[in-house]
């Protein structure tokens with residue numbers, strides 16, 4: 001059974017024992033942090049692949065959606081006790097289900113303050129995988145903590161399972177332990193909301209190749225689009241050294257997710273709008289809708305991380321010292337997103353290429369060894385045809 005294989009391979013590969021978790025349970029809370037005043041050039045950018053979507057605290061819910069923040073656990077983390085775990089978790093809507101139209105994750109200290117790199121706290125990875133109906137990826141992110149939104153221009157949401165597998169990596173270089181609480185904020189509408197439909201997610205990954213010096217790139221395996229649809233949202237996840245990640249449909253470039261670097265707290269999210277390596281760059285704006293040759297092959301499986309070595313997992317930092325070398329202390333803070341950037345037809349081939357420039361930005365190191373690299377492109381498509389397979 002597919003789901004069993006997926007989950008057990010994730011578990012088997014990465015973690016011998018789950019990290020001890022302190023009891024806060026699955027506390028739910030629907031309060032929102034007060035909106036933070038912000039004036040950041042990245043957020044004002046409208047350029048595809050350069051822009052950073054505003055955090056939910058800066059925007060109102062759309063189309064009468066409800067916001068729910070779910071706390072998923074509290075862990076004590078130190079430089080000798082990195083935290084990597086997988087757990088069964090619950091979505092925002094229980095058994096009734098709902099469409100999640102937007103979501104974002106963060107970690108907080110016990111006093112509620114957001115924990116980020118300025119205080120040496122890394123939400124290194126978070127990934128959500130479905131447990132039923134074929135499994136598959138739902139969402140993932142790194143410390144960049146981007147906001148996913150599927151209803152920017154059209155009415156789509158992710159048909160959220162009541163329960164899913166949650167994979168988390170938290171880390172710090174501090175010897176002194178920190179208590180960190182992981183939370184995800186969801187914006188969601190009932191499935192019966194007029195006009196709303198379910199989006200699908202494609203997961204394109206380069207795996208975890210070893211770092212090299214200089215300029216180089218890695219490409220993902222192709223994934224075949226299973227039905228006609230709109231390209232709703234796409235964004236890359238790379239490690240330090242990454243410059244940009246390109247998405248191709250039928251061989252045409254349709255989105256270039258540019259990595260923004262910053263050394264500051266809250267990153268592109270902070271109120272000071274700190275200087276950023278890529279801000280204001282011309283980038284690759286508004287690329288035309290994807291058109292290309294049809295390719296054959298089946299695909300639902302292409303949407304999910306196939307093995308533990310294929311993506312977010314297998315990335316243990318247990319008992320290691322970190323050094324974040326190079327690049328003048330800069331880290332990837334915000335990948336640029338593309339929203340409503342074209343259409344696809346059934347059978348088109350999608351792939352992505354991750355461009356690294358280790359000379360320009362510097363790589364992360366653990367115990368003197370370079371961190372393995374990543375290049376994940378998450379692509380959300382809103383089906384425009386009625387049938388499941390277009």
Ligand SMILES: *[C@@H]1O[C@H](CO)[C@@H](O)[C@H](O)[C@H]1NC(C)=O
Pocket residue numbers: 022076177178179
């Ligand atoms: C973390 O929380 C636990 C349980 O509340 C507490 O015993 C411990 O002292 C806390 N550690 C830190 C570093 O705050």
Ligand SMILES: *[C@@H]1O[C@H](CO)[C@@H](O)[C@H](O)[C@H]1NC(C)=O
Pocket residue numbers: 215243244256258283284355356357
């Ligand atoms: C993408 O990265 C490559 C490699 O560093 C670089 O040559 C290229 O200019 C970058 N493109 C954009 C739009 O940033």
Ligand SMILES: [Cu+2]
Pocket residue numbers: 124125142237238239374
């Ligand atoms: Cu990563």
